[in-house]
Amino acid sequence: MTTSTNGAFDRKPFIAGNWKMNMDHVQGITLLQKLAWTLSDAKHDYSRVEVAVFPPFTDLRGVQTLVQGDDLQVAYGGQDLSQFDSGAYTGDISGQFLNKLGCKYVLVGHSERRTIHNESDDVLNAKVKAAFKHGVTPVLCVGEGLEIRQAGTHVEHTLQQLRAGVAGLTNEQAAELVVAYEPVWAIGTGEVAGPEDAQEMCAAIRAELESLFGADVAAKTRLLYGGSVKANNAAAILQERDVDGVLVGGASLDPAEFANIVRFESHLVTD
Numbered sequence: 001m002t003t004s005t006n007g008a009f010d011r012k013p014f015i016a017g018n019w020k021m022n023m024d025h026v027q028g029i030t031l032l033q034k035l036a037w038t039l040s041d042a043k044h045d046y047s048r049v050e051v052a053v054f055p056p057f058t059d060l061r062g063v064q065t066l067v068q069g070d071d072l073q074v075a076y077g078g079q080d081l082s083q084f085d086s087g088a089y090t091g092d093i094s095g096q097f098l099n100k101l102g103c104k105y106v107l108v109g110h111s112e113r114r115t116i117h118n119e120s121d122d123v124l125n126a127k128v129k130a131a132f133k134h135g136v137t138p139v140l141c142v143g144e145g146l147e148i149r150q151a152g153t154h155v156e157h158t159l160q161q162l163r164a165g166v167a168g169l170t171n172e173q174a175a176e177l178v179v180a181y182e183p184v185w186a187i188g189t190g191e192v193a194g195p196e197d198a199q200e201m202c203a204a205i206r207a208e209l210e211s212l213f214g215a216d217v218a219a220k221t222r223l224l225y226g227g228s229v230k231a232n233n234a235a236a237i238l239q240e241r242d243v244d245g246v247l248v249g250g251a252s253l254d255p256a257e258f259a260n261i262v263r264f265e266s267h268l269v270t271d
C-alpha cells in the first residue's frame, strides 16, 4: 500500500472477513452487531478504510436487514456464485440473487473452492464475468500451494491463475476488480507469509495487470493478502506498497480481533 505525501492511501484500504462455513444466521447477526459496536466505539472512519464481511449464503438476508435497519456502513458479499444466471443448477446461487440482497462483493475462486470443488480456471473466469454482469464486484482469489512455493514457481503459478481469471474483462472491470493473493500454505495454518512475500506477489500481480490492461487500470485495482492474518501482523503487511487490504478467515470470527485489524492504521509504524 502506498502512502502519499499527504498521508492518504492511493487506493482505499479494504479489510474483509471471510466467515467460511461458520456462523448460522442467528450467530452471524450477533457477530456483525458486535463488530459494528466495537468499530463505532472506536469511532472508525469507514470513508478511510472499507470493511466487508462474507457470511454464508443463509446469513445474507439477516445481514441485509441489520445493515439497512441500523444504517451500517459495512459491505457484505457471498462466498461464491454460479457462472449461470438461473435454471436447473441445484444448490447454486445466482449473482442476480446476491445483487438483490444488496451484496456489493462476491468471492470467486477461493482455494477451498478450487481444491474441494475442483473449480477450474475456465469456470472461475465465467464466474468473474457473471459477477460483473449482475452488478456485484468479484474478489478473485489466487495463490499457490506448498509444493509450488518450495519449487520456487509460485509467482508464475499465481500469475497464470490471474491471467485465466481476468481473461476478456474490460479495462473498467479490471479497475473495479479486487484480487486476493492467498498462498494455500498460509491459510488456517498460523503460517503467515512475511510482508515481503505478500509484497513480492502483489507487485507481480500489479505488473501483470499493467501489461494486460495498462498502467492507469493497474494503479486502481485493489490487491489483498490473505492467510493467517491477525491483529498483530496485519499492520506490517498493510504497510507494503502494493498490498491494499487483507482477506481474513479465522480472525474475522472474533469481533474484537477483526476490529483491531480494521483499525490497523493505529498500529502503523511512522518515521
Ligand SMILES: O=C(CO)COP(=O)(O)O
Pocket (backbone or CB within 6 Å): 018, 110, 182, 186, 187, 188, 189, 190, 226, 227, 228, 229, 247, 248, 249, 250, 251
Ligand atoms: O482463507 C482465508 C481467507 O479467505 C484465510 O484464512 P485464515 O485467516 O483463517 O488463515
